[in-house]
Amino acid sequence: xxxxxxxxxxxxxxxxxxxxxxxxxxxxxxxxxxxxxxxxxxxxxxxxxxxxxxxxxxxxxxxxxxxxxxxxxxxxxxxxxxxxxxxxxxxxxxxxxxxxxxxxxxxxxxxxxxxxxxxxxxxxxxxxxxxxxxxxxxxxxxxxxxxxxxxxxxxxxxxxxxxxxxxxxxxxxxxxxxxxxxxxxxxxxxxxxxxxxxxxxxxxxxxxxxxxxxxxxxxxxxxxxxxxxxxxxxxxxxxxxxxxxxxxxxxxxxxxxxxxxxxxxxxxxxxxxxxxxxxxxxxxxxxxxxxxxxxxxxxxxxxxxxxxxxxxxxxxxxxxxxxxxxxxxxxxxxxxxxxxxxxxxxxxxxxxxxxxxxxxxxxxxxxxxxxxxxxxxxxxxxxxxxxxxxxxxxxxxxxxxxxxxxxxxxxxxxxxxxxxxxxxxxxxxxxxxxxxx
Amino acid sequence: xxxxxxxxxxxxxxxxxxxxxxxxxxxxxxxxxxxxxxxxxxxxxxxxxxxxxxxxxxxxxxxxxxxxxxxxxxxxxxxxxxxxxxxxxxxxxxxxxxxxxxxxxxxxxxxxxxxxxxxxxxxxxxxxxxxxxxxxxxxxxxxxxxxxxxxxxxxxxxxxxxxxxxxxxxxxxxxxxxxxxxxxxxxxxxxxxxxxxxxxxxxxxxxxxxxxxxxxxxxxxxxxxxxxxxxxxx
Numbered sequence: 001x002x003x004x005x006x007x008x009x010x011x012x013x014x015x016x017x018x019x020x021x022x023x024x025x026x027x028x029x030x031x032x033x034x035x036x037x038x039x040x041x042x043x044x045x046x047x048x049x050x051x052x053x054x055x056x057x058x059x060x061x062x063x064x065x066x067x068x069x070x071x072x073x074x075x076x077x078x079x080x081x082x083x084x085x086x087x088x089x090x091x092x093x094x095x096x097x098x099x100x101x102x103x104x105x106x107x108x109x110x111x112x113x114x115x116x117x118x119x120x121x122x123x124x125x126x127x128x129x130x131x132x133x134x135x136x137x138x139x140x141x142x143x144x145x146x147x148x149x150x151x152x153x154x155x156x157x158x159x160x161x162x163x164x165x166x167x168x169x170x171x172x173x174x175x176x177x178x179x180x181x182x183x184x185x186x187x188x189x190x191x192x193x194x195x196x197x198x199x200x201x202x203x204x205x206x207x208x209x210x211x212x213x214x215x216x217x218x219x220x221x222x223x224x225x226x227x228x229x230x231x232x233x234x235x236x237x238x239x240x241x242x243x244x245x246x247x248x249x250x251x252x253x254x255x256x257x258x259x260x261x262x263x264x265x266x267x268x269x270x271x272x273x274x275x276x277x278x279x280x281x282x283x284x285x286x287x288x289x290x291x292x293x294x295x296x297x298x299x300x301x302x303x304x305x306x307x308x309x310x311x312x313x314x315x316x317x318x319x320x321x322x323x324x325x326x327x328x329x330x331x332x333x334x335x336x337x338x339x340x341x342x343x344x345x346x347x348x349x350x351x352x353x354x355x356x357x358x359x360x361x362x363x364x365x366x367x368x369x370x371x372x373x374x375x376x377x378x379x380x381x382x383x384x385x386x387x388x389x390x391x392x393x394x395x396x397x398x399x400x401x402x403x404x405x406x407x408x409x410x411x412x413x414x415x416x417x418x419x420x421x422x423x424x425x426x427x428x429x430x431x432x433x434x435x436x437x
Numbered sequence: 438x439x440x441x442x443x444x445x446x447x448x449x450x451x452x453x454x455x456x457x458x459x460x461x462x463x464x465x466x467x468x469x470x471x472x473x474x475x476x477x478x479x480x481x482x483x484x485x486x487x488x489x490x491x492x493x494x495x496x497x498x499x500x501x502x503x504x505x506x507x508x509x510x511x512x513x514x515x516x517x518x519x520x521x522x523x524x525x526x527x528x529x530x531x532x533x534x535x536x537x538x539x540x541x542x543x544x545x546x547x548x549x550x551x552x553x554x555x556x557x558x559x560x561x562x563x564x565x566x567x568x569x570x571x572x573x574x575x576x577x578x579x580x581x582x583x584x585x586x587x588x589x590x591x592x593x594x595x596x597x598x599x600x601x602x603x604x605x606x607x608x609x610x611x612x613x614x615x616x617x618x619x620x621x622x623x624x625x626x627x628x629x630x631x632x633x634x635x636x637x638x639x640x641x642x643x644x645x646x647x648x649x650x651x652x653x654x655x656x657x658x659x660x661x662x663x664x665x666x667x668x669x670x671x
Contacts, residue, residue, distance in 0.1 A: 004546060011534045344530045347491055348591070349519025349547040351512045431486040434526055434603070 001354075002361065009362035012338075019334060023327050024370045030323030031374025031410045036381030037309075037316040039402045043194040043395045044205070044305045052133060052256075053295035057263065058198075059088065059253040060291035061274060065284040068232050076291050078201055078302070079230060082219075082244045084277075085251035089125060089215070093269055096131050096256040099215050100124040102202060104226035105177035107211070109164065119160070120226055121177060122209040123218045129155065129188065131256050132198065137161075139171035139186035146185070147214040155186040157210035180221055182213065194395050195304055197295050199252050202227040204304045205395055225250045247282075257292075267292055320409075324417040327366075331421040335359060342425055343433035355426040363418030364411050371410030378406065438599060438630050439465040439488060444497035446483050446653070457483040458494070458653040465632060467598070470625040472644035473634045480653040481634045482603060488632060489522050489601045490514040502598070519547050523592030523629075525621075527604035529584040531576035537563065537587050538572040544595045562590035566620065582613030589620055593629075600624065602633040606640060618643060 013020040047053050060076045061084055070077050080088075085099035101123055108116035126141040128134070138161075142153045154177070161170050161184075174183045191208035198208075217223060222240040229250040231237065237246040257263045267290070274288045293301055342355055350358075378398060385396035398406075446458040457480045465471060475481045486492040487499065490506060499506040502521055509517065523544075524530075531540050538559050545555045563569040566586035568579075576584050585605060592600055602621065606614035618640055625631050635641050649656045 001546065001549075015534060340530075341532055344532060345543065345547075346515070347489065347518070347524045347530075348544040349515055349595070351515035351547075353512060354515075354547060429492065431482075431491040434486075434491070434524075434528075434530060 001357075005358045005361035006365060008358060009365045012334075012362055013365075016334060019330060020366070023330055023366055024373060026323045026326050026330075027367060027370025027410050027414060028373035028377055030320035030413065031371055031406055032377025032381055034313075034316040034320045034409065035374060035378035035398065035402060035406045036385070037312045038405070039378065039382060039398045040385065040395050041305065041309050041313045042402055043397065043399070044309060045299075046194070046399075046401075047296060048193045048195045048197050049133060049295060052131075055256050055258055056131060056198075056295050057255050057257050057266075057292050058295075058298045059255060059270070060293075061270065061283075062285065062287075062289040063247060063249070063283060064232050066286060070230075070232070073301070074291070076289060077230060077232075077249045079228070079249040080251050080253050081247055081249055082251055083282075085215075085253050087273065087277075088253050088255075091269065091273070093266060095262065095266065096127040097254065098125040098128045098131060099251055099253050100128065100199070101215075101218065101225050101251045102199060102209065102227040103218070103223045105180075105211075107160070107164070108176050110176050117163075119211055120209045121154075121211040121213060123213055123215040123223065125215055127256075128212065128254075129186075131254060132191075134191055135189045137187045137189060138169045139184070142185050142214055147216055150214065150216045150220045152180055152182045152217065153185045153214065154182045155188055155212045156184055157188055157190045159190050160210045161187045177211070177213075180217075194397075195299065197299055197304070198254060199227065200298070200302045200304055201252070204302070207393070219244055263292060320413060324413050327414065328417040328420060331363065331418050332424065335421040335425040336428075339425055339428045340433035342428055343430035346430035347434055352426045356422050359422035359425060360415060360418055363414040363422065366418075367411035367414030368407050370414065371407030374410055375403065375406045438467045438469070438502060439463070439632075440498075440500040441488075442498040444487065444499060445495045446480075446487060446492070447495045456653050458487070461497070461654060463648070463655060465630060467630055468625070468628060469646055470622070470631045470644050471633065471646045471648060472641035473632060473648050473650060474636070474638070474641050475650035475656070479650045481650045483653075484650060485601055485603050485632070485634050489524060490518050515547075519544055519595060521597055521599050523595060523597040523600045525585070525588050525592050525600065525602040525605045527607040529576070529581070529588045529608070531584055531587055531591075533576055536573050536575055537568060537579075537590075540576065540587060541591045541594045544591065548595060558594050558596075559590075562594050563587075565593070566590045580613070581609050582616060585609060585613070585617050586620065589617070589624070593624065598628075598630060600629050600631045602631060604635055605633060606635070606637065614640070 049056065059080065060078060061080055062076045063081060063084065064070060064077065069075055072078060089097060089099040103121050103123060105119055105121050106116045107119045108114060126144065126147050129136065129141045137158060141155060142151065146153050161167060164170065164175055165173055170184045170187060172183065174181055193208055196204055196206050196208060227250065229248050231248045233247040235246050237243045237248055255266060257266055270290045271288060274283050277283050345355060382396040382398060386393055441461055441463045444458055444461040445456065448455040448457055461484065473481050473484065483492065487494050501517065504517060506514065541559045541562055542555050545558060560569060563572055566589060568583060568586060571579065576587065579587065605621065606617050609617060621631060621633065633644060641647050
């Protein structure tokens with residue numbers, strides 16, 4: 001019977017093509033607008049690394065003296081100092097970890113034939129690739145020895161490898177980062193993540209870096225950060241050495257903890273570390289505290305998705321509601337016009353329920369068509385967002401979930417719009433129309 | 438086949454109560470062919486709609502083939518209507534988007550009959566009304582008489598035991614009206630019980646039993662031919 005209802009719906013569309021097209025277009029516009037904002041919101045809020053987000057933890061230490069304040073919701077600074085980053089990196093615990101920060105370089109081959117370009121580079125530990133599931137195409141990460149020896153080595157992304165070495169296996173090849181001559185030890189697939197969750201301090205939706213080098217090079221080559229530096233203490237920080245010794249906050253620190261017990265143990269480690277630092281004259285405060293958030297907790301804590309985005313999604317759904325209201329009135333007129341036919345069907349044995357289902361199938365089909373057209377309009381909308389906001393490239397896209405959600409939302413919307421008209425027409429007294437038809 | 442005891446139908450508006458049927462009593466035996474006549478507004482169509490379960494009645498008792506219709510809900514009435522009753526309307530009431538085959542198929546679909554069986558029954562009925570070659574035609578491509586024959590084929594497709602016809606020849610010229618009437622007589626001879634509302638006294642005379650509705654009551658009846666009269670209350 002369902003296929004018969006689909007057939008009847010299709011005939012109904014053909015009988016009133018303009019009205020049907022108007023309704024499909026109305027729902028498509030509503031879905032297009034809704035899915036554009038919903039897709040961006042979905043990409044912002046989705047788990048960027050679902051298989052590891054529970055295990056990757058971001059460290060924040062309350063390093064400020066009593067009486068000092070920070071603009072985070074719990075007063076705990078977002079980043080850590082160089083001293084803490086290095087101390088934790090060298091800490092005696094068995095977990096994968098990475099101190100890290102962002103720098104910027106001019107990339108070139110010291111050749112007149114090659115046009116240099118500027119790239120952001122992440123200084124990190126060798127563990128970053130394993131921790132964040134970055135897949136190697138060629139070679140591998142640098143060794144602990146190279147890290148400790150401050151070897152000028154790098155891991156580059158596939159797209160940088162394409163640009164510098166035309167995509168061939170470039171392990172062993174060298175190029176320049178400003179004046180630093182670095183050697184490639186590995187090539188990874190490009191890091192695609194809609195949210196730059198591992199460093200939300202410098203634009204949560206910026207692209208990930210494409211070049212990685214050992215963090216030990218930072219101090220050795222006096223590589224300044226290309227990210228934010230926050231200071232709270234009046235202290236000299238004019239030279240790089242002074243910066244390293246200061247309480248300035250410019251590093252991030254991540255650690256991989258497999259379970260609650262490891263998290264508990266690492267928390268105890270952090271407390272004892274801070275107590276030990278107090279003996280050295282730092283952490284001048286009564287209450288020592290730290291944050292150890294996993295990926296999703298950190299995104300929530302940092303408010304990666306702003307309240308404005310939620311308002312935008314709500315507004316787009318309100319627009320969809322307006323479209324539904326319009327469709328409802330058109331459907332009501334269309335269905336009531338068909339009341340005489342419904343009267344005949346009722347006389348021939350159709351129950352109210354069957355008439356109701358028949359009309360719901362029609363509105364569902366209407367929603368499906370509107371949803372498919374809505375996806376095309378949403379793609380246009382997302383293209384518009386990408387064209388006007390380069391930083392939203394990774395966000396302004398529709399994943400499989402949203403592709404399926406669009407027609408589903410459209411069908412549900414049309415069913416909501418069609419419930420009342422379908423109910424009205426199904427409870428029409430058939431006898432009225434049988435005589436007058 | 439059909440028994441109505443003290444059926445009342447009252448249409449209620451804010452200001453006025455209209456008694457369409459008053460203490461209406463009727464018994465129809467299996468195989469009868471009854472013509473219902475009466476002036477306009479007398480309640481003929483209301484009676485027919487109640488008989489066909491297209492309308493509910495205010496009070497009284499209606500038994501169709503032993504089933505107390507008053508105790509049924511809408512879905513049960515729809516099922517019973519689909520199983521036992523065929524309708525023929527003055528305006529044919531064919532669905533314009535469906536071809537003849539599909540129009541006749543409608544009641545069979547609601548009964549849940551499988552496609553092959555539906556096809557067999559539809560073609561059999563189209564043969565019966567002489568329109569098998571027009572199965573793919575749309576209703577508007579046929580004359581009025583042909584459309585009414587399709588409507589009759591549709592009414593018969595479900596093999597109902599009870600046919601309700603409301604002015605079945607009202608929109609037809611005399612030649613076509615006679616052909617349709619002959620078809621109904623043939624169907625009656627084949628065993629179906631027929632109740633036909635008509636304004637046409639000539640057609641009414643062709644029915645073995647006549648009843649007249651006046652002011653919502655059975656006013657009189659006349660037996661023209663055939664079986665002895667069944668007791669009918671007025």
